[in-house]
Amino acid sequence: MAEPTPSPIVGALNRDVGRYHRWSTPSILQHQERVVDFYASDVSISAGFFGTLVDHTGVFGEAERFAADAQGADRTMFSVHGTSGSNWIVLRMLALERSDALVLVARNIHHSVTNGLKAFGLDFRFLPTPYEPRFEALLPPSVDEILEGLRRYPEALAVIYTSPTYEGLAANTKAISEAVHEASDHAIVVVDEAWGGHLRFHPDLPLSAMTAGADVSVQSTHKLAGGLQQTGLIHWQEARVDSELMEEAYREYVTTSPSYHLLASADAAVRTLAAEGAGALDTAIRRTRELKDELRRLLPDLDLLDDPVWLAEIADHAAGVDLVKTTLGLARYELSGYDIAEALVERQIVIEKAGVNTITLITTFQLASNAVEETVRALVELLGPRVRPGGARREPPRNPFRAIDDRPVMHPYAARRHAKSIGREVPLQEAVGSVAAESVEVYPPGVPLILEGFRVSEDAVAFLLAARDEGGSIVARDTSLATLRVL
Numbered sequence: 438m439a440e441p442t443p444s445p446i447v448g449a450l451n452r453d454v455g456r457y458h459r460w461s462t463p464s465i466l467q468h469q470e471r472v473v474d475f476y477a478s479d480v481s482i483s484a485g486f487f488g489t490l491v492d493h494t495g496v497f498g499e500a501e502r503f504a505a506d507a508q509g510a511d512r513t514m515f516s517v518h519g520t521s522g523s524n525w526i527v528l529r530m531l532a533l534e535r536s537d538a539l540v541l542v543a544r545n546i547h548h549s550v551t552n553g554l555k556a557f558g559l560d561f562r563f564l565p566t567p568y569e570p571r572f573e574a575l576l577p578p579s580v581d582e583i584l585e586g587l588r589r590y591p592e593a594l595a596v597i598y599t600s601p602t603y604e605g606l607a608a609n610t611k612a613i614s615e616a617v618h619e620a621s622d623h624a625i626v627v628v629d630e631a632w633g634g635h636l637r638f639h640p641d642l643p644l645s646a647m648t649a650g651a652d653v654s655v656q657s658t659h660k661l662a663g664g665l666q667q668t669g670l671i672h673w674q675e676a677r678v679d680s681e682l683m684e685e686a687y688r689e690y691v692t693t694s695p696s697y698h699l700l701a702s703a704d705a706a707v708r709t710l711a712a713e714g715a716g717a718l719d720t721a722i723r724r725t726r727e728l729k730d731e732l733r734r735l736l737p738d739l740d741l742l743d744d745p746v747w748l749a750e751i752a753d754h755a756a757g758v759d760l761v762k763t764t765l766g767l768a769r770y771e772l773s774g775y776d777i778a779e780a781l782v783e784r785q786i787v788i789e790k791a792g793v794n795t796i797t798l799i800t801t802f803q804l805a806s807n808a809v810e811e812t813v814r815a816l817v818e819l820l821g822p823r824v825r826p827g828g829a830r831r832e833p834p835r836n837p838f839r840a841i842d843d844r845p846v847m848h849p850y851a852a853r854r855h856a857k858s859i860g861r862e863v864p865l866q867e868a869v870g871s872v873a874a875e876s877v878e879v880y881p882p883g884v885p886l887i888l889e890g891f892r893v894s895e896d897a898v899a900f901l902l903a904a905r906d907e908g909g910s911i912v913a914r915d916t917s918l919a920t921l922r923v924l
């Protein structure tokens with residue numbers, strides 16, 4: 438009998454992962470309760486003695502109630518589709534409430550939100566697009582920007598934004614929630630808190646969305662909150678959110694074969710955070726501080742996102758920063774973020790995100806005790822000799838998000854439908870000013886730069902070409918960026 442050929446995936450997981458310092462998701466709480474034998478205990482919904490996930494019964498109901506309590510929500514449901522799936526569920530809930538609903542969205546929303554808006558035919562308007570080129574970072578919306586949006590569109594059913602952002606900036610959700618609830622008797626505040634599952638468990642971190650008064654928040658438990666990949670939580674307060682519609686949207690979306698191992702991991706992670714999260718986060722925050730102090734000392738030409746002077750300037754947009762993230766601007770060095778990420782991998786170090794001019798590192802729970810020292814040494818080796826003459830800054834890219842108007846020329850769904858009949862493919866540079874019939878993004882961060890139904894901006898095209906040339910990963914039909922479909 439022939440032996441099965443070895444799986445390259447199994448091989449890579451068993452052999453390679455442990456060799457790297459991982460400043461990247463998932464951040465796994467090491468001491469969480471674990472399922473003993475993954476393979477012996479894999480079961481399905483047929484094992485009805487467990488209760489049912491979509492009915493919120495049995496062990497699942499128990500886990501949901503604990504998570505809601507721990508995170509300060511009235512209700513919580515578990516996701517095994519990450520925050521991407523949770524965003525679809527929340528948008529579907531809005532569409533079930535009103536099929537022609539209009540929502541106000543910050544430009545920093547993840548593509549799962551844009552895709553959900555498109556899929557459910559929801560109408561949407563973008564809030565303004567504040568951007569900091571030094572960190573290639575969209576800033577969270579300010580209270581005034583949101584109130585102005587609500588003044589122009591009082592019928593808006595929801596305001597949706599990401600906080601904390603990928604780079605680590607937290608919105609002032611407390612002030613935003615108070616202002617929205619005061620200005621509108623129906624609008625809800627939805628926070629994509631994919632990066633904020635840990636916030637509630639350490640007093641020095643920015644307030645979590647639920648603590649700050651938001652109506653809905655969605656979190657990736659695997660990102661910063663200790664659980665296995667794919668795990669997430671959907672939280673809401675019942676005052677403005679119809680729980681029946683949320684549950685219906687959940688039933689429509691969720692797989693009929695959820696992995697109970699993933700659910701167990703999400704549950705165990707929340708329980709671990711609730712019991713000993715402050716200690717685990719203390720360690721992560723201290724190590725992040727050590728990393729930053731050493732980088733400031735040895736590489737003084739780096740820009741650090743938590744520069745207090747800059748943070749004071751953007752106080753209307755950011756109420757705080759995530760203390761387990763390190764975002765560095767590289768404008769005074771000759772290397773791009775992509776160059777550094779690649780060179781670090783050769784030194785067995787993986788970082789979370791690279792851009793043309795930036796890198797972001799996450800101080801994960803699983804980092805070894807020598808990770809800070811070895812990573813600082815590697816960065817000094819790479820960057821030390823590559824300061825630009827006189828420390829001169831590279832020209833910052835212009836805001837690639839800005840020129841997209843707050844409203845589409847036509848709904849993205851219609852733009853895509855018309856693409857086949859009246860659309861044409863043109864060289865990307867010639868697409869500037871035309872209405873796009875497809876979307877293009879750099880991943881990470883996964884925020885579309887070109888979006889169907891909107892006009893293509895010169896700055897977005899310039900940014901995409903620079904990202905491609907420097908080694909960024911383009912997500913599009915034509916990843917070479919030779920052509921774009923326009924109307």
Ligand SMILES: Cc1ncc(COP(=O)(O)O)c(C=O)c1O
Nearest residue numbers: 518519520521547599629631657
């Ligand atoms: C803001 C934001 N929302 C949602 C997601 C998707 O989360 P998940 O990977 O858990 O599906 C991401 C992923 O990076 C994100 O950055």
